[in-house]
Amino acid sequence: MTDTVETDEATAPPTKRQRQAAQIAEAASGRIGWMLLKILLLAIVDAVALYAVFVLFTHQEWLVLGIVVAVTVLVNYIYFSRKRIPAKYLTPGIIFLVVFQVFTLLYTGYIGFTNYGTGHNGDKDQAISSLLASAQERVEDSPTYPVTVVEQFGTLGLLVTDPESGDASVGTAEQPLQEVDATMEGDKAVAVDGWTTLTFADVLSRSGQIEQLSVQYSDDPNDGAIRTPDGQSGYLYISTLEYDETADAIIDTQTGEVYSDIGTGAFTAEDGTELLPGWQITVGFDNFVRAVTDETIRGPLISVTIWTFAFALISVATTFFLGLLLALVFNNTRMRFRNGYRIILILPYAFPAFLSALVWAGMMNESFGFINQVLLGGAEIPWLTDPVLAKVSVLLVNLWLGFPYMFLVCMGALQGIPEDVNEAAVMDGANPWQIFRRIKLPLLLVTVAPLLISSFAFNFNNFNLIYMLTNGGPRFSDVSIPVGHTDILISMVYKVAFTGQTRDYGLASAFTILIFIVVATISIVSFRKTKALEELN
Incomplete structure (x- = not known):
């Protein structure tokens, strides 16, 4: 009898008090686990900050040191506080935003107004x-x-x-x-x-x-x-x-x-000879003035700017119309094996663009490229070394890389147009061209117009294609900056800043500011214009 009672007690369901105790114990263990994880993560952050403080103290970077200390103290206060719940979620994103976006933009803008570059990297004492x-x-x-x-x-x-x-x-x-x-x-x-x-x-x-x-x-x-x-x-x-x-x-x-300090960031003799290295100073708008007054910079800058706009506009137009044409063709429900054709068409979009550009550069090689040697029977066409053909080659390769994206976008937009609209137009006696021009295309642009603007901005700064395919060549002659006929503004900025014997970060940052103003202006105006299309909805 006793054994039976003990068995019943062992198998009896837990009482309410026992369940509450188990829940409290489980919650406590969970809180302790999260607390230990939080302490571990904060310890890593504090260790990195402490190392940064030692380095900054050694180099006497007092401003940055103060910012690091203040941010570290604030982060510890936020995460050890039992309140500040929204701040705990917002803090990491805000820190990354400030470091990788705001600081980068502000520092680039600051450098554009200095003479920072080769020979002007440090301060006067250095x-x-x-x-x-x-x-x-x-x-x-x-x-x-x-x-x-x-x-x-x-x-x-x-x-x-x-x-x-x-x-x-x-x-x-x-x-x-x-x-x-x-x-x-x-x-x-x-x-x-x-x-x-x-x-x-x-x-x-x-x-x-x-x-x-x-x-x-x-x-x-x-x-x-x-x-x-x-x-x-x-x-x-x-x-x-x-x-x-x-x-x-x-x-x-x-x-x-005698070499004196005449305010140009370098000790200069009476005959104008400078002793380098000099030091970094603020030069105001000198970089912008030099970009438009120095003939060796102004000439290639104008040519590169014109080509950049032409490249971006032609790339957007050709990729859009080819993608739209293919979307119209493969949107026909009577076509067989449509899915297989679609997969084949989007293959260029599936491969990394920089690898595709390298493959095309090899195929377009004048001496041993596949196009000249196999397709054209040993011809020696300078696809990448002739100024005109190099630009044509860049546009063709970019068309091959970009049309699958427009094809997918247009395909989705066309499938989103109600079939009732087409049937109503047919009942009213409209032919296929009229249906496309007056109904489908306006409705299509409602969806596609913002994407066309973003595509223009992307191609305006399409550094990978230019760098991997032609490296900006063939190069201009008699210029002071290492740029070529197929360089766009962003690749020119890269070359001014990071290639050649003299690296002018100040001038490159000035170009970057100009690019930002141009792209921002075009984007704002374009998005305002596209609001008129929303009325079609």
Whole structure:
């Protein structure tokens, strides 16, 4: 009997209090799990922020450091608060929006009003240090300084021991020597807190960087710098250029030539000769003025702009009408195997565009391309090297890449038109052309017009096709920027900023601002015009 009672108690359903206790325990375990996950994620964020703070503090980037600290504190406050529920969902998106969109736009706009580029990358102090370091010569009677190569946050430095006093100092290419308390082995400092001492093997593997390393002896750049050829012994080097802080000028001690700061971001002699590197300054609208007044820039800029508009307009028109034509053909319900044909037609759209462009570039090669050698029986047609044929080739390849998208869009739009409309038009005596022109096309444009505008904006900045197919060539002659006949504005911006011996980020950013204004203006006007089509609905 007792066993039966115990069995009944074991199999009895849980009471209300037991169920409540189980629910509380389950909820508590769930909250603890989410809390641990939140703490782990915030710990990762805080660790990254802490590393960024150390790096920014080392480089004395106070503004960015303050922003990083403020954002990190705000994020921790939001996610540890039991309230602020909407902010917890909005914070990640807002941070990514600000970093990758707002900051990028504002910084690009700022660079467009500066002389930032090759020879003008840093500030004035860095330019002075670089100029003096570039003209350094070893002092003949320089004492030998025992040195140890150290590293901090990826930056190389020298731990230098004064052979007379025995004091230890550490410095980098950007920071002059500063006295520190170091660990000594005999008469040589070998380690210092906060720095990692490089092993002999590391010194050998990075000998090239170490030989180029120049550490200023003091805050006065005219006192020279310590350099080491082997990572063991350092010597004093004095520059043949001397900086006169009172006159704010660089003096060549060998020739006596004086280079003054005349406000152009570089020390300049009376005959106009500049000492580079210079430094970054704000130049206002000079980049925009130079783009329209410098003949070597204005000429290719006008040609590239005209071609960019022509390329975008022709690409949109040809892809749309070919896609519409095919959509009308394959929308006929009496056609057999329609699905198979549709799959074949959208294949160009299924492959990555940059790979397709590379394949077409190979097939259009003048010497061994498939088109010339196989289809045209060994002809030597310069598809990609002749200015006119290269543009035709770009348009043909873009037509091949773009018509499947328009085909799909038009097919969907046509299938969305009620069949009753066609039947009513036929009953009224309209022929197929009238039905298409007066009924189908206007209704089609209601759906397709915004997509045509976005297609124009896409082709206006279709960098992949131009870069992969022709690389912008053939190149213009007698111009100061490396652009060609098939370059569009965006590829020209890329070349001005990242190719050639001189990289002019300021001029490239100015071009980017102009592109943004043009595309934004066209898009706004076009979208306003398309509102008239909505009345057709």
